[in-house]
Amino acid sequence: MELFASLGDGFAIALTWQNILLALLGCFLGTIMGALPGLGPSNGVAILIPLAFTMGLGATPSLILLTSVYYGAMYGGRISSILLNIPGDEPAMMTCLDGYPMAKKGFAGEALSLSGIASFVGAFLATWGLILLAPQLVKIALLFGPAEYFALFALAFMTLGGVSSTNQAKSAFAAALGLGLATIGVDTQTGVPRFTFGEVHLYDGLDFLVAIVGLFALSEVFIFLETRHGGSDAEGHKLKIGKLYPPMSMIKACTPTMLRTSVLGFIAGVLPGAGASLGSFISYSMEKRLVDKDGTFGTGDPRGVAAPEAGNNAAAGGALVPMLALGVPGSGTTAVLLAVLLALNITPGPLLFTQNPDVVWGLIAALFIANFMLLAMNIPMVGLFTRVLMVPSRILMPIVAMVSFVGIYGISGSSFDLLVMIGFGVMGWVLRKLDVPLVPIILGTLLGNSMENNLRRAVTIDNGNWWTLVDSPLSIALWAIALVGFVLPLIVGARVKARMHARRDTEGAISD
Amino acid sequence: MSDRIFGVFGILLAIGFAVAALAIEESFLSDAVGPKAFPLIIAAILGLSSAVIAFRPDVEPVWPPLGRLAEIAAAVVVMVLYAQMLPVAGFVIATFFAAAYLAWRLGSGPVESVLVGLGTSVGIYVIFHLILGLSLARGPFGF
Numbered sequence: 331m332e333l334f335a336s337l338g339d340g341f342a343i344a345l346t347w348q349n350i351l352l353a354l355l356g357c358f359l360g361t362i363m364g365a366l367p368g369l370g371p372s373n374g375v376a377i378l379i380p381l382a383f384t385m386g387l388g389a390t391p392s393l394i395l396l397t398s399v400y401y402g403a404m405y406g407g408r409i410s411s412i413l414l415n416i417p418g419d420e421p422a423m424m425t426c427l428d429g430y431p432m433a434k435k436g437f438a439g440e441a442l443s444l445s446g447i448a449s450f451v452g453a454f455l456a457t458w459g460l461i462l463l464a465p466q467l468v469k470i471a472l473l474f475g476p477a478e479y480f481a482l483f484a485l486a487f488m489t490l491g492g493v494s495s496t497n498q499a500k501s502a503f504a505a506a507l508g509l510g511l512a513t514i515g516v517d518t519q520t521g522v523p524r525f526t527f528g529e530v531h532l533y534d535g536l537d538f539l540v541a542i543v544g545l546f547a548l549s550e551v552f553i554f555l556e557t558r559h560g561g562s563d564a565e566g567h568k569l570k571i572g573k574l575y576p577p578m579s580m581i582k583a584c585t586p587t588m589l590r591t592s593v594l595g596f597i598a599g600v601l602p603g604a605g606a607s608l609g610s611f612i613s614y615s616m617e618k619r620l621v622d623k624d625g626t627f628g629t630g631d632p633r634g635v636a637a638p639e640a641g642n643n644a645a646a647g648g649a650l651v652p653m654l655a656l657g658v659p660g661s662g663t664t665a666v667l668l669a670v671l672l673a674l675n676i677t678p679g680p681l682l683f684t685q686n687p688d689v690v691w692g693l694i695a696a697l698f699i700a701n702f703m704l705l706a707m708n709i710p711m712v713g714l715f716t717r718v719l720m721v722p723s724r725i726l727m728p729i730v731a732m733v734s735f736v737g738i739y740g741i742s743g744s745s746f747d748l749l750v751m752i753g754f755g756v757m758g759w760v761l762r763k764l765d766v767p768l769v770p771i772i773l774g775t776l777l778g779n780s781m782e783n784n785l786r787r788a789v790t791i792d793n794g795n796w797w798t799l800v801d802s803p804l805s806i807a808l809w810a811i812a813l814v815g816f817v818l819p820l821i822v823g824a825r826v827k828a829r830m831h832a833r834r835d836t837e838g839a840i841s842d
Numbered sequence: 843m844s845d846r847i848f849g850v851f852g853i854l855l856a857i858g859f860a861v862a863a864l865a866i867e868e869s870f871l872s873d874a875v876g877p878k879a880f881p882l883i884i885a886a887i888l889g890l891s892s893a894v895i896a897f898r899p900d901v902e903p904v905w906p907p908l909g910r911l912a913e914i915a916a917a918v919v920v921m922v923l924y925a926q927m928l929p930v931a932g933f934v935i936a937t938f939f940a941a942a943y944l945a946w947r948l949g950s951g952p953v954e955s956v957l958v959g960l961g962t963s964v965g966i967y968v969i970f971h972l973i974l975g976l977s978l979a980r981g982p983f984g985f
Contacts, residue, residue, distance in 0.1 A: 499891045555910075
């Protein structure tokens with residue numbers, strides 16, 4: 331079969347010493363970043379992009395390193411959820427519900443290893459889903475013309491707030507801000523400078539890496555300074571892990587749960603506007619409804635640990651499908667991964683599969699390898715990662731800030747970019763305070779140019795007729811989905827969000 | 843109130859953006875759409891969403907007390923100084939001061955701050971410059 335031949339080629343690319351080492355390093359760093367509260371997957375990848383870039387790694391090695399970080403962070407988020415009842419990143423929120431009660435009952439080791447296995451099952455199945463689904467999506471995407479692409483970009487922005495978004499005006503503001511930032515610089519079609527105000531540094535446009543690192547990493551430093559949260563979250567907690575291997579019967583009892591939630595999580599990841607947080611939430615809710623006959627969910631039921639972990643890791647894999655096949659990411663971290671591709675001058679989308687099959691299949695093979703590494707790292711070595719939780723943020727955050735500066739300085743060697751990055755850091759802090767989502771800004775700066783080019787190409791081909799944008803059934807369908815995706819949260823958004831948080835609050839309160 | 847101010851600021855930003863877009867000089871060789879149309883669409887969305895934010899504000903966010911704001915402002919000043927001093931003082935020295943300052947403000951004692959500063963700057967220098975070969979800012983002493 332063609333599929334297996336491609337996959338075999340992928341393994342041939344991924345199985346070099348350099349790539350294996352990079353995957354190992356990525357998994358290790360990713361797990362640490364996921365485990366530390368305040369350093370989520372998008373932050374982690376954002377800090378490392380400029381470094382991978384300046385170290386002169388090729389496209390495939392950089393992608394292997396950074397997607398390993400991405401998968402690793404998804405694994406790592408559960409550690410502090412289970413041990414401290416503090417989610418390491420947002421998708422790990424639901425893992426607190428049963429993970430922490432299990433740890434309190436003295437089953438911390440079992441909860442950690444079981445959730446590690448669940449993460450593995452979710453991510454493993456999702457990688458297969460990626461292999462099977464992405465080429466199909468590519469076939470559809472090959473039918474797209476400029477008008478359809480424009481509609482697709484609009485769809486991505488309009489659904490990015492997600493079903494749980496409560497204020498669509500703020501999502502729209504963020505997207506427009508990002509797109510506006512992208513228009514700074516010399517216009518690619520006519521060569522006239524736009525919004526540069528005579529500043530030569532701006533002629534090339536703003537470097538999106540500078541924006542990403544500033545918005546994500548530096549604003550995090552400011553948040554820590556604001557709350558003066560200098561200690562480690564583990565202070566005052568006894569981190570006792572106990573037995574590391576769960577009994578076979580427990581794994582067996584959780585297997586159907588893991589399989590069901592993997593499928594559900596994967597679908598949530600592929601769909602626009604859902605993502606990993608919603609994936610783990612839906613998974614947990616569905617399992618509770620299906621198997622929780624004795625009302626043990628929320629009191630330390632192993633299935634309640636397996637469900638959200640399999641769900642969120644499967645969603646992480648699912649989110650790679652639209653990013654690779656269409657070039658349109660559906661979540662924050664995949665938006666950052668898109669930045670990696672763009673920084674390396676690779677245009678994701680349907681042509682990626684025909685023009686750079688080595689990148690795609692090498693990456694997929696690396697995902698499989700990373701998965702096995704992560705399973706190995708996360709069960710016997712989990713004790714090592716729990717030590718990381720003891721590092722206080724007053725030591726950690728200066729390192730994060732300085733590594734961000736080094737990465738950006740390494741790209742351009744100019745102080746101007748550092749000043750722009752600080753500006754973005756302050757902006758990120760203010761916007762976070764005002765509850766404005768940052769991901770649409772990033773996506774706007776990334777996709778702005780190609781969105782505009784597709785618009786202009788479509789209208790120019792049709793001799794200046796703007797109706798060409800809604801001239802084919804495909805683009806009408808895309809616009810319809812975009813509209814539904816934008817309007818739906820206005821109706822149900824507040825309810826979904828309230829339920830996601832209420833569940834954590836009430837059940838957390840009962841179990842405490 | 844914060845959202846109202848933010849919304850008004852957004853509207854002003856949108857107007858400014860639109861004015862700047864109208865001022866773009868058109869090239870004599872232009873496509874059917876031209877360089878102004880897309881920025882104008884963006885300005886419209888920016889203005890509309892800002893108006894909605896201003897008219898239907900969310901719950902007031904919790905702003906930190908003045909002292910904490912000053913803390914953040916001071917950190918920004920230190921970072922700006924760091925960016926300016928980097929080519930002058932060199933990577934190791936500049937980074938030492940910046941990292942030590944941040945550690946101190948996050949609650950480290952004096953000894954710990956110095957150690958964090960030293961560890962961060964020398965650690966990054968060794969890993970990224972000596973081992974990985976990244977070029978860092980050179981000061982008067984070559985590091």
